[in-house]
Amino acid sequence: MASTSSVQKRFKYDVFLSFRGEDTRKTFVDHLYVALVNKGIITYKDDETIDKGERIKEQLIRSIQDSRFYIIVFSKNYASSSWCLDELVEIIKCQKTAEHTAYPIFYDVEPTEVRKQSGLVGEAFEQLTRKRKRTLEDATLEKENDVGRWKNALKEAADLAGMELKNTFNGHEAKFIQQIVQDISLKLHLINLSIDMKLVGMETRVRDVISSLELDLDDVRMIGIKGIGGGGKTTLARAVFDHISIWFEGKSFVEDVREVSKGSLSGLKDLQKQILSSVLNDQTIVVAGVSDGKSMMKRMMPNRKVLVVLDDVDDIDQLEALAGETTWFKPGSRIIITTRDEQVLVAQRVNVIHDVTLLSDEEAICLFSRHAFGREIPDQGYEELLRKVVHYAAGLPLTIKVLGSHLCGRTEHEWVDTIERLKTIPLEKTLKRLELSYNGLENDEKEIFLDVVCILKGEGKNDSIRILESCGFNAHIGLKVLEQKSLITISDNDGLRFHDHIEEMGWNIVRGLYPLEPSKHSRLWIKEEIEDILVYEMGSTEATRSIILKYTTLQPTTIMRGLRKMRELRFHSVHKGDIVWAVDEVSQYLPDALQCLYWPKYPFRSLPQPFQANKLVNLEMVGSNISELWEGGEKKVLNKIRFIDLRYSKLETFDLSMTPNLEKLDLEGCCDFYKLHIPVECPKLKFLDLTSSKVSNLNLGMIPHLEVLHIDGCKELVELHLPVECLSLEFLYLSGSKDVIILKNSTCLLNVQSSNS
Template identity: 35%
Template sequence: MGKTTVAKAVFNRIYNEFETSCFLENVREKSTKDGLAKLQELLKESLKDNSISISSSDRGINLIKHRLQCKKILIVLDDEEQLQNLVGVRENWFGSGSRIIITTRNEWLLTKYGVKRCKVDLFDDNEALQLFSWHAFKLNNPVQEFRALSHRVIKYAQGLPLAFQVLRSHLCQRSKKYWVSELDDMESKLHQKIHDVLKRSFDGLDKNQKSIFLNIACFSKGYDKSIAMDYFESSKSQSECGIEALIERSLITKSKYNNLLMHDLIQEMGREIVTNNIEGILLPKVSDMHGLIPIRDLDDKFRDLYDFIGQEFDQKIVDQESKDPYLGECLPLPRSLVRLELPYGLIKQIEEPKNLKFIDLRYCTKLKKTPNLSLFPSLEALILEDCGSLIEVHPSIKFHERLAKLSFKRCQNLKSLTRSINFQSLRSLKIQGCSKLEKFPVM
């Protein structure tokens, strides 16, 4: 069950042990809409002290502290972000034995004020189905007519309590036809109420954190953290801090393999933000497309935002006679591109995107020589495995100062590498299967 449900259960169980008690729901939303002073007024009224009025948040802090410091109080703050100005977590505002229960998506807030934490996990599918069935049908399992549709609800919500709360109130006592229509709509576009609630967490981020969040939502979800950071505009230290902030706010998670993960509904919220602001474009995987979209057909304002990842190419799609710029002899690239993965391409050369950090051209059988690496000063990895026509490595490779990974595995026609390479930055050099290699760089 969700954070609010757990907090309500605890409140209902122990409230009679206190002199007075208060459960404030949706604190963040109300403080944003009506102001903190209004929320303090509500807190004061809930705690049965109507003898004074609160005209400002500063006056409210002093009045609440003065009037309630001798009382044993239970307060639940649901979805809270401003603890110090509302209940003075670091000070003794209330009497001995008082308890404050807080629900929030912001783990850092609890850490900052030294609050003991209890993490609420997402539902598994069986728990989710049972809970949804109870609210929708008053049964432990869905009725036969709605069983398949109920499983669609579970798949859509993916264990997120907020989604179940919205869906059960939206679908309960409705016809099967209504369920089908609504689920079709929600699977194509995020339900507005879910979007609005999730977006509050986004709105609380700073500019750098928002940029990183949107980048993960649109481009780098599932990527290794170190690879994803190549896409961020901020510095490495700013990116590290931004990622940690998103984890603390439960907007992303990190797998044991260091991949950045995001709930599908949160990702959809991020993508809708980008779409509504017309700041980016996300193309489908090539294997999902009925036809390739030439770069020349993209609107100019998207060219610098466009990021082409070709790792899903299917050999059946690669037409040897293709005139598409992706697969032609010369590949035009957006100037801001930082990572290029294009196995099985037919390119012979690459135009000049100076920001490229990673190039993977495995199985590019028409590639005969490496590009002039002095044109790619940011390049850190060059993967040219199984390039059967590759015979020449450009001499600029020996002067490159940032290149850390080189792989020419199974390039069977490669005869020589440059006599020297800048080994100060190089950490990995792979030449297995280069059967014709005669000259090797001095170590």
Template identity: 35%
Template sequence: MHVHICISTFSLVCFNRNENKAIKDIVEKITHLLDKTDLFIADKPVGVGSRVQDVIELLDIQQSNDVLLLGMWGMGGIGKTTIAKAIYNEIGRNFEGRSFLANVREVWDENAGKVNLQEQLLFDICKDMTIKIQSIESGKIILKDRLCRKRVLILLDDVNTLDQLNALCGSHKWFGPGSRIIITTRDKHILSGNRVNKVFKMKHMVESESIELFSWHAFKQASPTNDFVEISRNVVEYSGGLPLALEVLGSYLFDREVTEWKSALDKLKRIPNNQLQKKLRISYDALNDDIEKEIFLDVACFFIGMDRNDVTLILNGCGLFAEIGISILVERSLVTVDDKNKLGMHDLLRDMGREIIREKSPEELEERCRLWFHDDVLHVLSEQTGTKAIKGLTLKFPRANEKCFSTKAFKKMTRLRLLQLAGVKLDGDFEYLSRNLRWLSWNGFSLTHIPTNFYKGSLVSIELENSNVKLLWKEAQRMEKLKILNLSHSHCLTHTPDFSYMPNLEKLVLKDCPMLSEVSPSIGNLSEILLIDLEDCVSLRSLPGSIYKLKSLKTLILSGCIMIDELEEDIEQMESLTILLANNTGIKRVPFSVVRSKSIGYISLCGHEGFSRDVFPSIIWSWLSPTNNLSSLVQTSNVMSSLVSVDVPNSSSHELLSISKYLPSLRSLWVECSSELQLSHDAAIILDALYATDYKGFESIAITSQVSNMTTSTSQVSEHSFKSLLIQMGTNCQVTNILKEKIVQNMDLNGSGDCLLPTDGYPDWLTFHSEGSSVTFQVPQVEGRSLKTMMCIVYTSTPANMISSGLKNMLVKNHTKATIQLYKSEALVSFEDEESQRVISSIEPGNKVEVIVVFENSFIVKKTAVYLVYDEQIGEKVELYDVPERKKIEWNESKKDGACKPFYC
């Protein structure tokens, strides 16, 4: 009946349309009405709606007619397929054709699965059952040919290889305009390299969503019954916001007693649910090789919560190529790395990994490759049943409940490479411990030194926190492989070991060693060291001079070393030092060499803390305190860089003269003079210093900034070039843009340097100009308006081979207020709002102001003009102009030879 009605309706329109078009419309309408192939989502789709809308927003269906590929990435069981199905149902009918290819990974591996997927895709879109695909390559050609003119929606579910992606959606060109292709995958690498336009990272369910979804399956209602509220929260916490786990466990626990729930939860912590295990294990089984699987199992048993860099060093020492291995685990959603670089793993994935180990030897504990469960490890060590199968072992007790075992328990563990102990004592011959040991983490090590007969030659990391060590060892042994040494909170340690025996050490952590009074001078031999942490070593009075020779050191931490009262100027030699933390020490003054450092990016010292670009100016200002007069800056030499701005209140000409040779290096300088006579003297000192500076090799300036704008144009006449430069100080407004446009339209420069400029546009702007490099004017009172921007236009002549703008500095002299403002060209380029507003706010009606531009010696300044731009009155209508931000003005050939106009660059 519905079909008949549609045909009748559309037949009325056929009289007014092309016949083919009408037939096509009828077919599309009928197909739309008959397309009832919606996919089943879930009985209770908790949290689905919001996620679907998030993805649809990324798809940008209404706004963009481009072909767009979107990847949905996340761990197994997180709901990728459910969301994809819901999207298919929600928007599928808006396309000429749609196809949902489920379980691509599984189907691909079946006999003829590859071409079956291509044929299914073709049939879903074209409804043609007659086409048979003979091979993958021919299928690609057919798909491209049949789909390139259709606007389609395609969902490829559970893609895990690039071959699958290439066979089913080789490129954007396969599909018609406006098409959308969605790929769900556990492997982020599938989506990398611009293979997709956007990636949607699946998120775990929040607690409220988790409880609701779990309750629908466990209680057939939206919330737990009263007796099960607390234990339901425990199950939800164990599930970690994973929808699959919530559904499976909810169904498993449905209609069971509280005691059964408790028993089941205890069992799950030892033996994961088999249905979950199979689903989650897919990602593990899909890993490329045994090495990647080894890394995953090591992380699951030992390294969750540890620094990624440390784990990488340890696993590399085990020959496991950890850089690429960990990256792949992250891409496969098996491991996470947080913003502090700590490794993480979903609890269910952790338990899945541990179950893989357990199920290989469920009865014989000693035959498992890794031991992590407390009771199992306790049994193996107590009974001394360990075997060579064991590669890693961890056992932790509270320090108050220390347990003692014989070293003989390790005798047969010859392949042991990872050992983590806490609250454990070992008695006996340490020679029994494996010679293959790479990682020794022993919290609460009770001996005063590491026994001599303990083989240390294979160790990559020694972590003895909260130990009783006084000296690390009595007889040193060369440890070429050692990368990490951590003796933090060892309250008996008095001296560091001889570092000559560990030449490849990268990380030295001696935090909170209150008895440590001496650091071995051999520390200067650590050519690979990256981090030295001596925080809260309160007895340490000084650092050996050799420490300043470390070229590789990136982080030095001395915070809390209250007896250290100075850092040597040689710290400048630490050319890789990026982070220096030395707050709460005896150091009273920041060394000049710290500010000279080209590498330090973050600093905490003498009450100054933050990024160097923010802190260094305040450090320099601290040197200019009443107890340190201006002349002390002479000692800073190269300290003055383009990052440094200095204010000098109540200066004296003598002091300014003493630092004159450093003035050209300052980012900015603000000098307050006591009189106009001193103003004249100080300005002369500054200008002499600026013109005396050799600026050979001066680099060209490329500028486009909202608050500071330099615009350059060039005209070449015989052997000389004529340049125009526009400098803006202040903020943009409508009038500023109008004036810029007029300048661009009317400004002309000929071989003589003559120019045509906009005249006064009172009350919007006022014009002042003069021959040469300076302009002097008295700031007028403009009723009802305030000064917004100052624009300076400079015309110069220079040899034709010069490519730079030539500008070195700009000087603003306020004769009325007796102040001088000096800005380096780099400062004008990157003016911040606060700086530019300071310039404008210092210029008041009635002030006599002089603007001076300083150029390289080879530049001749022909003319300088200054425009004062005022803001509009409230309610006043200002005509708007269309002024592009980046606009090139074409050469005006009607002008005389050599004429040109400025262009925005």
């Protein structure tokens, strides 16, 4: 999100103070100057001793011209100084342009005295003219011109909207000064805002955040802004800060909290000092240590209504040190926290959490064009190339700005080359920013992340959890952490999703030190690379952990031969292309390290005889040719297997004694299946689906904790035993089954769905 270049004049000073030194230099003007400077207003005050009769200096004229606002402090002796009146003439001259504004302050005189040069002002002015008459012996014309200019300047200044001390706050100077500073601050703020708010797509985003701050409430509120790295969190927070900081007595924008706090042992202490110094306008503050800093903030902060932005926070310890409790702050204060990690905000109990929204295509084009072409509308002839750039950036402001700056002034040919290169070599600056989130993960969370972006994209939440748990991960917590850290999103409809650059970042990490040697990568997902490894049997004994091979035309025997060296493979997924597989039963091989095996339309009649499957947790072979788990009815006990999905396979029988820890058995559509052997108790089995099978008798006495039973379309089923022990059964699906089923020892079921009842 970039600012528009402005054609407005840039001023050296915000305010120029015009005053009579002997009246107010050490009193009112001194206090006013300090108040302006403490508010961050750049103020010019001439403290030089002026010789009587000296003409106004050219340097002072330039200072007047280089100031946006003028505060003219009219005191009883102001009109006695030719220096002050020459200043006033130049000020009124500049005031007539749209870029300058003058504010008369009537300190110990009234506006009418200045306008008509009467009263004390008239006496001072008469005193000046008498002195000049004595001094100028032969310069009558010059004298008359000066006096005429001075009188006009005094009249015009008095006619401007100003403030009169005796009629404001009952003459209390402190409150009077406070009001002057507030008025100037507000006007400066509105001027700067008209420039800063010209940010692509920012107006609505800023308005939403400000609305949640509820500035009219007299409480302390903390809000969070979270999102992907490079997504515009800092830009949004800065825009909000600039928009509302004028309404606070103290303010501090703390950048790079993560980097500074972890960069040195004194990091958090330095940030505490920065906040205290900024909001209290005291650069002499010393913080001895973090605990000392906390005590100082608790003691010193509650006296000021403050606005604090803590940018890029990634640890709750940082917030405990910098904004530990709402009691640290005066009512009306607001704290804004930006982070990639939602859990930090949850732990801090912020009032509202905003997800930063990425740029739309229209906004992206506008931002990119500003960086590439210097204006919002792109050059003609670049429309198609621009569309490709915007598609690659996928709404990420950082990428858009980097590419825009890189392509600025480049030829069309160079544009094409850059876009082509991005297909294989992502932007390093974007990746490094995104990798900060990855680096903050625990080791098991990193492994889950890499499996998600390389293997599980688009998978449903439940399926992903099952696969990850099969590989030994705590998937529920791991996926939640990834979502909280803005690395992935979990959608009920689209499954696991993430930004394209997050995917690039994950791929880049996996390729690591061996970008051109896929056989040394821990995850394999590119079809051509996998097929080369399998065909030429280049698999790594140690490296490869997960493979997903989609729409392959390789024969099963080739796949299995290629797996021989991958002895540490834990997840294997094969989706065949639109071909007919030739089956060679002799060449079967699967690594014993497999924990999750997903092979739809598996072509063999059983699992490979050498395959021990001692680590197998999840087996999915939908639509497969398998008729029995092991050839010849061999009974290998699979102690770790929890999930079996053999839907629409040719399975005929199954013995649950081989799977003592099985939780889910899905045999839906196994039309040849006729016998489920249950010789021993299966205490963990909760889900059983025998839809459309030929089972005729089913006794659930040995499955005491079964919760869901599907026997839809089981036309051969004549007897169903539901012992009293089956108290966990919640759902029984009977639709399309035999018209008469004998229920023996049945219990009260919570939910029976049948078209026959």
